[in-house]
Amino acid sequence: MRARMVPFLQWVRRQGLTVQLRPILFVVTDLNTLAPFFTMEEGQRKSWFHGNIRPQNPEEWFASFKAYHDLYLTIARLAQVEFYTLGAELYSMTVGIEGEWKEYPEGFPKNWSQLLQYARKQLPAKTKIMYDLTYTDDYGHSVVRGGEFERWRHRLVDLPASSSELREFWSSLDAIGVDMYRSLGSGEELVPQNYPELVKFLRQTSDRYAKELTASLSQIETTLKIKKSVILKEVGFRSSQLSFLNPFAYDNPGEQLNLEHQAAAYEAFLESFSDPKLQWLGGMAFWDIGVSPKRRGEQDNGFTPVGKPHTEAVIKRYYQTIFSR
Template sequence: MKYIKLLFTAIICTLQSCSSQTKINGVSFVASRTAVTEEHVNPVKDINANFAAVMPFGFIRELEHPEVVYNTERQWYGESRVGAEQYAKSLEAKGIKIMIKPQIWVSRGQFTGYIKMESETDWEKLESSYSSFILEYAKLAQEINADIFCVGTELEQFVTNRPAYWSALIVEIRKVYKGKLTYAANWDEFKRTPFWSQLDYIGVDAYFPVSASKTPTVAECLEGWKMHKSVIKEISDRYKKPILFTEFGYRSADYAGKEPWNSERGLDVVNLEAQNNTTIALFDTFWKEDWFAGGFVWKWFHDHANVGGEKNNRFTPQNKPVEKIIKAYFQA
């Protein structure tokens, strides 16, 4: 009964409070070992998504290592250029628009925001390597007519220490890709990102803390968003650019709103209500705003029938009550 009540609340909010502006209702489509088929794409349509982020990967050995390795035989199919192209075209064939969002993985899962070189020589090597990586995928984005291209994801130290490089890189990307550009800044980084004026969307990976409760209520989360929302709106106003949540979502776990970025596998408790309530509050806070462009749910796996579920406490909404809530908010 409690879930049905929550879902009804979500649907009412969709009908009454969302702006007439078409939102980017996106999913973050996770790379896998294999190609995707219509069977894998149909669930994306079924949730009423109109966008998908396709995420090829490059790899860095250590935080201080200046080389990005990509398109190797060792990485998964979906992480490579050929795989990203196949995923994008399969999604586009079903009417799903694409954001190409290349990402970096540092060994052992170290946070990419800490990538920082120790010498000018290494900075220059990293810049050269990253440019090759990102321009490869900018060209792909142009070839497949992707609507959005993301120039980087959560690279705060790289951005902070080399702002002139990033400004010049964006100019080079514009030469090969003619669509909309964004950058995926971490939730505590976006206020300091120096090149928003050069992009089309202010991209934010929206893992803002909104409640310290074990099972946060919708009301608690709405209150928790107020301070963050005012800052987000101020940045949008300053640069006269719409906000795009390049990632958003919550785990189906206790304290889902306390540290939403926490992806540790040690947590073994499932809390579906916490995921439901935090998700409803995010939609109710932002989806009705004209200055808010939309966002991409983190995260969506290709093999829908065999992932997620009510015993899973990870981020994916698949086969959980929150999937129907998202579908309601994504309804055209």
């Protein structure tokens, strides 16, 4: 892998692009479909994903996770990448999921700080190290509205006396990543059929999320006396009917194709987050633009905007606005 990845990333950098290396741990049944993994617990079907794992021996898990990073840290160092992600959406392992893992209700922030220090020694001085938090309404994977990000805010701001290790981890990170999977509607309202009206309708919610993130980050900054840049690492909507109601769902070939709903969701979201008042916003990346030529174009109902002229035009227009300020 190293022999292939390093020259490729070096080529990408020569094109004038910023490079981030983002190793992600997935817990799935099938790597091709990302189908979730299920077990039975006390007669109930339990859905597992990387955010609610409960390793029997957390210390051994972190040792294994450190070894997992070694290959990617080497690639990042040789390719001189600008950003390196230490972990993504590992909710139970960072701040804990109190109701589900009572033995470790506060997660393992100290272990994350140790891993960060280890990574810092391996990477170029210019490489910014990040951790990516979920910001979601997916109650199958989250116990609170806002997901992992809200739990971090709660511990850092509302429980400062008991969150010293989490504060240390947050403070040591160069920037924060946010995986943005908030619904742009409740599913109970009548959705406008007219495109401009649909964008206006969706913006009511996306505007609220921009304000909520700003307020939460301000609270953390005031409490910790540290300002952090935030990069929205995963923003995405499938090109399927009403995809803006459950953007956290994986691709489903059975969903009804609707290119306009994808474009409208992107336009509403980007309109809200192109506000120059959002000084904390350091960048944005999209989920998911795969390399398979089969998953693109106007007959594809998945996440990619590639080959979908309306969505591509929306993204190009707003990206120029966001990053020209």
